[in-house]
Amino acid sequence: MARLSIPSEANTAAWFFLAPALLLIGVFFFLPVAASLVLSVTDFDLYGIADPGNTRFVGLQNYSKLLQTPDFWAALRNTFYFAFVGGPLTIAVALGAALLLSSKLVRFKGFFRTIYFTPFVTTLVAVAIVWRYLYHTRYGLINYGLSYVGIGPIDWLGDPDWAMPAIILMAVWKSFGYNMLIFIAGLQSIPEELYDAAEIDGAGPIRRFFSITLPMLMPTLVFVSVVTMIGYFQLFAEPYVMTQGGPLRSTTSVVLLMYEEGFRWWRMGYAAAIAFVLFVVILIATLLQFRLQKERA
C-alpha cells in the first residue's frame, strides 16, 4: 500500500478545520457514551436521584443480572426474530418492487414509486394506531378479508404466536419503500450493454438476474442490509404503540426493555447495561455481515 506523506503544517490546518466537528462529537457523543458506561457499573436509580450517596458501585453485576433474567433473553430472542425475519423480508420485497418498477413493461412508474414510498415518511405512531384497527380480531379489516377465503379469525395482536408476525408485517410495509428507492438507483447504474450481451449469448431472465443484476447490485445490497439490520435491532415504537410489549412479552424488544427499565422504573444503571449489550450485539451483527459479503465477493 502506498503511504501518503502529508506536510506537518497541513496537518495542523486539518486539525484546526476538524476541531469544531470533533468538539461537538466529543461533547454530544463520546461524553454521554462514556457517562453511560460508568452508569452501567453502578446501581443508580430513583434512590440515587434522591441522594447520590444511595448509589453503589456494583462492577459487572448489572450485566450478570441481565444475563440471568429470562425477560432479557426473551427480549433478545424477539429482537433477533424481528431482525432476521423482518430484515431479509423487507429487503426481498424492496428488491422485488424495485425490479418491477425498473421493468420496461410497467406504466405509471412515478405513481407507484410514490405510493410505495409514502408509508416510509408517514409518522410511525399514527400508522401503528391504524394498523391496530386493521388487526382487530372481531372488527378488523384483515380478518374480514381472511374470512372470505375461509380462514378463521386470527387474534393478531392478542396471541403470543401471532403478535410478532403481525408487527413484522407492518414494519415491512412501512419501510420497504426506502430500500426500494436505493435499489432503483442501483439498478439504473447497471450498464444496459451487459444485458444486451447476455441476451445475445442466450441467457434467460433468471440467468440474467443472478449473473448480472445481483453481482452488480452487491454494494447496494450490503449497504441496504447493514442499514436495515441496524435499524431493526432497535425495534421500539411498533411494539410500544401496538402491544406494549405483550402478550406474554412476546413483542418486547431489547430497546423497549431498556426504555422500561430506564424511564419507567428509573433503574438507570441497569438500563445503561442493556444499552451496552445491545451495542455489542449490533456491532457483532454488522461485522458478520461485512465478513459474509466480502467472502462472497
Next chain:
Amino acid sequence: MGREGEVVSELIPAFEKEHPGIKVEVQQIPWSAAHEKLLTAFVGDATPDIAMLGNTWVPEFVALDALEPLDSLVARSTDVVRSDYFPGIWSTNVVDGATYGIPWYVDTQVIFYRSDLLAKAGYSQMPSTWADWRQAMQKIKSQMSARQYPLLIPITEWRPPVILGVQAGSPLLRDNGRRGAFHEPQFRSAFDFYAGLFHDGLAPAFSASEISNLYQEFERGNIAMYISGPWQIGEFTNRLPKEMQDKWMTAPLPGMNGPGVSLAGGASLSLYRRSTHKREAWLLMEYLSRPDVQLRFYKLTGDLPARREAWRDTSLASNRYAQAFREQLDRVVPTPKVPEWEQIATKVFEYGEKAIRGRMTVEQALVALDRDVDALLEKRRWLMSRRKLATR
C-alpha cells in the same frame, strides 16, 4: 393534570379574590407525562409549590425527600378536617407515620353490571360473596352464546388480582415491604379464584388494547360485568343509548365472605419541600379542601370528592350510580407504600397472564413472582439496613 388541570383554573379566581396578595399560576400537564415531568423537575431543581399527585406516587416522592410533611399544618387547620376524610384514602398519604398529601378527589373500583342480565339469571342485586358471585356468573354464562362473557377484566391490569388478594387477607408484601408475600396461602387462594374465572370461561383472556369499544360490547350483552372506577359513570351515561339507562347499575365489590374491600385511589395535593411560598400554598390547599369547593370541582369534572361532608349534598346523594362508590369508599385499603410498587404491580399481572394462558401453573407463577419481587426490593432492603445502622 389532564382534565383536572383545566378545571382547577376555574376555581382559582375565587381564591385570589379571598387573598388579594396571592397570584396563582396553574400549569397543566397531561397525565401520561406527569410522572416523568415531576421527576425531571425535581432533578432540575424546578419543582412547583403545590402539585397534584396520584396517591400511589406519594411513597416515591417521599423517597426522593421532595415533599413537606403536613401533620402540624393539618393539626392547626380548620378547613382540613382529618376525621371528615375516608380513612383508607387518607392513609395512602401517610408514609412512616407522617402525612405528605391531602386527598383531593377519590377513586376506587366497583362493579358496573347489566342489571337486566343479572335479573334474567335470577338475581335482583349483585351478590356480595365470591361463591355467590361465581355462581351468578355461571348462571349468566349458561344463558349466553360462546363468545359472550359474564365478566370482563383485562388481563393486562394489575388491580383485579391485587384487589382479590387483599380481599383474601394478603398483605402483598411482608417484613415492612422488604419481600413479596405472593406465595403465601392468602394470595394463593385469591389467585386460584382469579385464574379460575378465565379457565372456566367466565372471563375472556383479553388485554386492554384488544377491547375496541367497551360500551358497545356492554350494550350488545357480550359482557355483563366490568370492574372500573368513577370516571366510567359519566362514560356509561353518555355512551349507552337512552333505553339502556335503566339496565345497568353499579355495586360494591363482593368479598371472600361478604362485602369486599377495594383499592384506595385518587389524587392528593402535595406541598414541595423546596417551595418558597409554603404559607400561601397551604392556604390554597385549604381552599381546595373545603367541602363547597370540592363539590364545585365534582360538578365540573365528575371526580368524586374526598370530603364526606360533600357527599351529603343532593347532587351526589341523588346520583344512584355513585352510591356504590360511597359504600365502597368506607372499605378501601392503600397499596403497599414502597416506591417500587408500580413495578411490582406490573409483575403481578404478567405472571397472572402466564398462569391464565397456561404457560405456567399457579404454583410456578407465584414462586417466580415472589423471586422477582424480592430482587426488585433488594435496594430497599439495603437502604433500610443501612439507615438502621446510621441511627444507632
